[in-house]
Amino acid sequence: xHLKYCKIICMTDINIKELINEAFEGRANAYAPYSGFKVxxxxxxxxxxxxxxxxxxxxxxATNCAERTAIFKAVSxxxxxFKAIAIVGGYDGKDIEDYAAPCGVCRQVMSEFVDSDSFVIxxxxxxxxxxxxxxxxxxxxxxKLENK
Ligand code: THU
Numbered sequence: 001x002h003l004k005y006c007k008i009i010c011m012t013d014i015n016i017k018e019l020i021n022e023a024f025e026g027r028a029n030a031y032a033p034y035s036g037f038k039v040x041x042x043x044x045x046x047x048x049x050x051x052x053x054x055x056x057x058x059x060x061x062a063t064n065c066a067e068r069t070a071i072f073k074a075v076s077x078x079x080x081x082f083k084a085i086a087i088v089g090g091y092d093g094k095d096i097e098d099y100a101a102p103c104g105v106c107r108q109v110m111s112e113f114v115d116s117d118s119f120v121i122x123x124x125x126x127x128x129x130x131x132x133x134x135x136x137x138x139x140x141x142x143x144k145l146e147n148k
Pocket of ligand 1: 039053056065067103106
């Protein structure tokens with residue numbers, strides 16, 4: 001693993017595998033009757049792991065992504081100290097073929113609560129196959145209000 005990531009997140013491979021497994025657990029609850037694309041997320045916080053899944057809606061636009069489900073679950077319970085998020089996504093009933101990168105809206109929501117240089121996004125196909133990026137790598141020049 002790249003030294004930068006070791007230092008930033010202090011996560012071992014075992015922690016990462018655990019978080020990916022939790023993302024798969026979250027994915028099991030995905031409600032995706034329209035796209036058939038099921039996503040799971042596991043958010044590592046100072047208060048443990050919050051999982052999430054995508055929740056689609058017949059209006060389409062009211063759909064909530066897995067990452068935001070996990071983040072909103074944590075924030076709604078008073079937890080805003082986030083360290084990392086693992087994401088898994090793929091079509092229902094098929095093998096996961098690609099890394100599921102978070103959409104732009106989810107990246108923006110992450111940036112509301114985290115330090116973009118140290119928050120880590122783990123995109124996984126399996127507990128053994130994953131890529132790790134910081135939020136600043138995935139969201140350079142994200143919008144921020146300094147005086148919040
Ligand atoms: N989706 C997520 O859950 N996370 C993302 O970051 C991108 C997309 C969901 C939304 C929708 O239910 C399905 O994937 C297909 O777009």
